[in-house]
Amino acid sequence: MNIRLTKYYYGDIPEEKGGGSAAKSESTANWPLWEVFIRSKQGLDHKHVGSLHATDAKMAIENARDVYTRRMEGISIWVVESKYIHASNPDDAEAFYEPANDKVYRHPTFYDLPDEVKHM
């Protein structure tokens, strides 16, 4: 069962949660939310760094450049509209993760690594 992430951001935090006026929230609510992934250097993975609003993918990448790479954080940016991210439900945690608790044999700890093998 997927759940929808609800995120609040600059300008669209509802008034009852201490945000701005309703008029403001209407204007930015139309801008979809995007998740931003930055690769800090060649060879590493893209890492999730946060989210932002933008009208389309092009603007999302430019916004990500301005918001998340101002201090030389990255060399590559991915963006994906937040609505396409599906998350597991925290209520499923017991069924999802706990069965792995007592299955130590799934960890590769029962043999010795030769010293010659590097980067493990």
Add this chain to the structure above:
Amino acid sequence: MSSQALINYSLYLADNTLILAQRNAEWCGHGPILEQDIALTNISLDLLGQSRSFYQYAATLINEANPSATPVSEDSLAFRRDVYDFKNILITELPNGDWGNTILRQFFFSAYQFLLYQQMKQSSDATLAAIAEKSLKEVTYHLRWSSEWVIRLGDGTEESHDRMTSAVENLWSFTGEVFEAAPFEKDAVEAGFGIDPASLKSAWLEKVTEIFTEATLAVPPSGWMQTGGKTGKHSEYLGFILAEMQFLQRAYPDASW
């Protein structure tokens, strides 16, 4: 003579970028959305960085030319000169207006700066060439960012198109000044380190036409153009900008923290 030309030319480049940086910075905390607020204030800081480089260079040259006078610094050049000393073009000091007006001005200015710095990279003056080379990377992004906004708003909704059309009407008569060489620019061209601004005009107009076409905006006929900023004849707005910007240094000279 050549030294004076270089000083004036550096001050001109510094004043343009300082005043536009100050104007754009007025958006800080007021942008239509956080991401664009940051984008515009980033641009403002880039411009401020460029103006610092030019002021530092001008200060060095001034101090070398007048070794017996009280030395000047980048700060005294920015904060202790008056309206008629500033050489910035008028378009940089105009009020921001709405978002469309602000980004259209940035587009006009960035398109000019992009061409200017491309030429200045090859300047016979090594410092100017180095500042141009460093700044060109920033300006390339400013031009891309502001072009996208002109297209987005011009070719957007009926309201955004109308607002862009009035922004064009509002700003167009201020776009000619930059291409009319002031006496110090003529000196700079003669001395071999300056760029003749008139030589940039056709490429600038080409870029504007390209973006306006995509933005479904009409390029106005060239028409009568405002001038005066380069020779210190400013609009009433510059005094207010300086009053705000220079207040602290005027009230508490040499204040620091």
